Amino acid sequence: MTDQAFPTAPRRSRNVPLSKIALRWGLYLILCVFALYYLMPLFVMLTTSLKSIEEIRSGSLVALPRDITFDAWATAWSGACTGIQCEGLRPYFWNSVLIAVPAVILSTGIGALNGYVVAQWRFRGANLFFSLMLFGCFIPFQVVLLPMARVLGLMGIAGTIPGLIFVHVIYGIGFTTLFFRNYYVSIPSELVKAAKVDGAGFFRILWSIFLPLSLPIIVVTVIWQFTQIWNDFLFGVSFSQAGTQPVTVALNNIVNSTTGIKEYNVDMAAAIIAALPTLLVYVVAGKYFIRGLTAGSVKG
Amino acid sequence: MSEWLERHIPKIVMAPSFVAIMIFVYGFIGWTAWVSLTRSRLLPKYEVEGFFQYGRLFAAPRWDTAMNNLFIFGTLFILISMVLGLLIAILLDQKIRTEGVLRTVYLYPMALSMIVTGTAWKWILNPGLGIESVVQGWGFENFEFDWLVNPDYAIYTVVIAGVWQASGFVMALFLAGLRSVDQEIIKAAQVDGIPTRRIYSAIIIPSMAPIFLSAFIVLSHLAIKSFDLVIALTGGGPGYATDLPATYMYAMAFSRGDIGQAASSAMIMMLVVFTIVVPYLYSELRAKND
Incomplete structure (x- = not known):
């Protein structure tokens, strides 16, 4: 995804001192933490949707599903209730x-x-x-x-x-x-x-x-x-x-x-x-x- | 005849849109303004009674809560989104090799419906099985995080979800702004040995003033119109602790059957939007025509 709105800056030169390398690693780390923050809700949504309700109740929010099941997806698509009707989404x-x-x-x-x-x-x-x-x-x-x-x-x-x-x-x-x-x-x-x-x-x-x-x-x-x-x-x-x-x-x-x-x-x-x-x-x-x-x- | 047609065809093409805008935007605003001055309840009445509805509105504790919430939510939402957006934009501007991927990740929430965002955060923040139980599971048995169901703190959960959704967008605005700063000036400053921090605080950020303004306009506009997020996240509750003017208006219009209150609250919302947006748009249009 390259856009004209964000022209890429020229590459940095070689032979950089060690402190600068450490700084860059820190930078990447912080950026990854932010990425995790934005991805976390999507991750939680996805894993939760693949768990059974028993596993949700007994397990952790952030754990990966033990037994992947697509039942919830099937229900959401064609069986979940929106009020009195139960035809899913x-x-x-x-x-x-x-x-x-x-x-x-x-x-x-x-x-x-x-x-x-x-x-x-x-x-x-x-x-x-x-x-x-x-x-x-x-x-x-x-x-x-x-x-x-x-x-x-x-x-x-x-x-x-x-x-x-x-x-x-x-x-x-x-x-x-x-x-x-x-x-x-x-x-x-x-x-x-x-x-x-x-x-x-x-x-x-x-x-x-x-x-x-x-x-x-x-x-x-x-x-x-x-x-x-x-x-x-x-x-x-x-x-x-x-x-x-x-x-x-x-x-x-x-x-x-x-x-x-x-x-x-x-x-x-x-x-x-x-x-x-x-x-x-x-x-x-x-x-x-x-x-x-x-x-x-x-x-x- | 055909010459006449050819000369007037631009106007004819625009006419339907013009009529539609005049009726469905300005006419409707006029209608709402009119009805806000009547004693309408379940059905609209058209005898003007003065500012009776506004008196009722400002006397209503629920409206008071809604305006307070708008102030808390608006301030925090705008402030945090801007700070976070600017911070990430500056970090991303350091010639990061994976910038494209990271940008995609930071910005995707903006593609989601507020209803989806609200649903996700409602699950994450729920006290029984959400973050609270995760942290407790890590050994912090006494950790409590019940903001979602706590009337005093529920509005802050709306801030959390709102910031998550909009901050990536602010980042994109700022990043575009950072890139549009004259690179020659920055290079000159680097040659003079000015530290990067000073380059940002003294040169780059001040030159981005217009971007700050547009980010502020967009975010305040989003904050005032916030409706779906509250509905999906808290439903306005507990009680009406997280009501915003938008949810108040909706409740009056469609569940309480109080058209007068709905109309007057909508007018106040418009007043708030216009005091922020009109000077901005006016200066933008002026600048363009000069």
Whole structure:
């Protein structure tokens, strides 16, 4: 994972004194301790999910499992109870997929169009619009929960998956516009002018000049939106009903359901299942993930 | 006709987003503000009654707890994440050969849902089988660590989990900042024999002021919006010892059926966010347009 954001420094020279070597070993040690701190919860989740409940009760939190069993994973996937229903995470996992995929595609597409306009087709008021949009990115969503619940009801999509897609698209376009705008603004406007002289129109220029250049920012935006929407809980818990909850809500229900004995191994397996898609994205495309994080939060 | 269309097409393309933002962001904020000034309970009423709801809000002990918690959590979460993030970034900046791997490890929590983070730490911190029993197993029989279920300390468990999730991200911000400092100045200082510690404290860190500001903005924004983490880790409990404004608002809106309180608490949250974010965004936009 090498990123332009972190250019590597040149290698140190040879023949270093002993004290410096000791210092470097100390440095590596401290860095490894930090790494252990960040990895510990994942390790505990994984080992706990592979133990039987008896072993959890008798053994130590940090011990490796004696007998590895995947029962907890099977239960978490298709048998754990979220309240009165006991179908595991599976249906809710698919709900999240059904919500995230269209919402990511729509919000990315709209963001690309908006960003293209704000960056390259400035008209009077375009900057004001962009500022309004940017401020909209920072509102605490609590302030729109109540009216949104009513409007979804009026639109007849309250508690449905299309309703959740709608909400995620609406509150996603601020960020997606920001991403594309910041990317397109660095493309020289002479390019657009020259294309216009050649008779190319708005969509022709977007399609033949901008889109072919856009792959990196599309990847960044898709990853950002996917992570946001997959990990969302507030909208999911506010605007869903039994059967349409996303995976985060179902996970919380499994962990906090009060019926029966606490099955920590099932809880942990469920947590890992819910985390897998975004973790996978992070491992596969980490540098784009980081670029989205820093771009989305640092520069307005 | 087609010429008119060609000239106005950028506006037409933007129009739906513009309308959506005006309705679903600003219109909704207006609606919430309006309702916060009424006596709405289970159903919204639209007769403005003044600041009655805000009076109720500030008189409510539960809201008092929520604001106190936000202050404790926010301060510690921001401070510890920044210190830890900066420390790790500086250590990582020493030409570490395995930097890529370490960076990946430090940052992965940011990819997780707060619900997952909360679930994991709830298990790790639970007094019966978690860290407490591990340390007791090492021979420290009298070791006690019941913060998760102790009303006086439960909010600090939210800090622990929050810092774990966000500090790697702060590290990434700072690391990018460290790398963007002019290498020539650093080299010149090294040639002059200035010790590394002084180079950091006198040259590098002061030049990263904008990064500190953005890290602060992002973290405070995260802190105020924290909802999922508390729900998954403590459920706001024990009692309402770990309530934050976000959980208070949710409880009023969806389980207590007190729309007036929900609206007024949401407005206060927005006020807090905007007093922090607006000056920042304003200066950013100004700087860009100049």
